[in-house]
Amino acid sequence: MLRALENFASRLGLTAARCPICSAITDRNNGGLCPTCAVELRPHLGGHCPQCGTMFGDENTPPTLCSECHLTPLPWDRLYFHGRYSGPLRDLILSYKFNGGVGRTRLLSDFALTAFGNNTERIPDAIIPVPLHTRRLLWRGFNQSTELALALGKALDRPVLKSGLIRTRHTIPQTQLGMKDRQTNIKDAFAADEKGVRGKTILVVDDVYTTGATLTECTRTLNRAGASGVDVLVVARAQQEPA
Numbered sequence: 001m002l003r004a005l006e007n008f009a010s011r012l013g014l015t016a017a018r019c020p021i022c023s024a025i026t027d028r029n030n031g032g033l034c035p036t037c038a039v040e041l042r043p044h045l046g047g048h049c050p051q052c053g054t055m056f057g058d059e060n061t062p063p064t065l066c067s068e069c070h071l072t073p074l075p076w077d078r079l080y081f082h083g084r085y086s087g088p089l090r091d092l093i094l095s096y097k098f099n100g101g102v103g104r105t106r107l108l109s110d111f112a113l114t115a116f117g118n119n120t121e122r123i124p125d126a127i128i129p130v131p132l133h134t135r136r137l138l139w140r141g142f143n144q145s146t147e148l149a150l151a152l153g154k155a156l157d158r159p160v161l162k163s164g165l166i167r168t169r170h171t172i173p174q175t176q177l178g179m180k181d182r183q184t185n186i187k188d189a190f191a192a193d194e195k196g197v198r199g200k201t202i203l204v205v206d207d208v209y210t211t212g213a214t215l216t217e218c219t220r221t222l223n224r225a226g227a228s229g230v231d232v233l234v235v236a237r238a239q240q241e242p243a
């Protein structure tokens with residue numbers, strides 16, 4: 001009953017806005033975040049590798065290519081991400097993945113936009129979400145990567161090719177596997193819409209970058225289909241904590 005009254009009052013705008021992360025009362029600035037969560041969820045701007053996203057230095061230093069990417073470049077040209085996959089950003093992504101929610105969609109879409117930033121010289125010809133297998137899509141009801149891709153498509157005024165990449169077989173969720181098994185599990189799991197991607201620059205969108213195995217396979221598939229360049233955007237980049 002109390003919840004129903006609260007909902008009714010909130011629809012009339014009679015209650016204070018609450019932070020979608022910690023539920024503290026907030027003043028609708030910072031995308032609805034309270035000041036504490038806004039600080040914790042601020043974008044990670046520098047001190048990382050622009051290709052693999054490894055964070056190794058002071059955030060105030062510009063992004064620089066790491067030695068590993070010098071030696072063995074990844075198949076995409078550039079990786080964009082908003083922040084580290086930990087703390088409130090991780091909680092937000094997990095609750096979004098399993099519960100959806102308009103507020104979370106808006107917040108994570110904003111993060112996807114800040115991750116892309118002012119890179120107007122790299123605006124892609126088309127945007128493609130990392131697909132979920134139909135079985136998982138039916139179970140979950142929505143693909144979080146598609147929602148993020150649609151927000152980017154709208155903001156950058158570029159088409160979103162929802163079926164630009166499709167899953168050709170069911171795979172074990174990558175979260176249950178180690179690095180080596182992830183690569184084997186995901187190998188040849190995608191097919192690209194050749195007509196849609198040939199000769200185009202593509203931005204591939206996902207929510208989280210963990211080992212990069214899925215994004216590597218997606219990018220290889222697009223490159224084989226004739227894409228002229230691929231960039232990758234995720235909201236959060238997982239990092240090994242320094243020992």
Ligand SMILES: [Zn+2]
Nearest residue numbers: 019022034037
């Ligand atoms: Zn908060």
Ligand SMILES: [Zn+2]
Nearest residue numbers: 049052066069
């Ligand atoms: Zn790197």
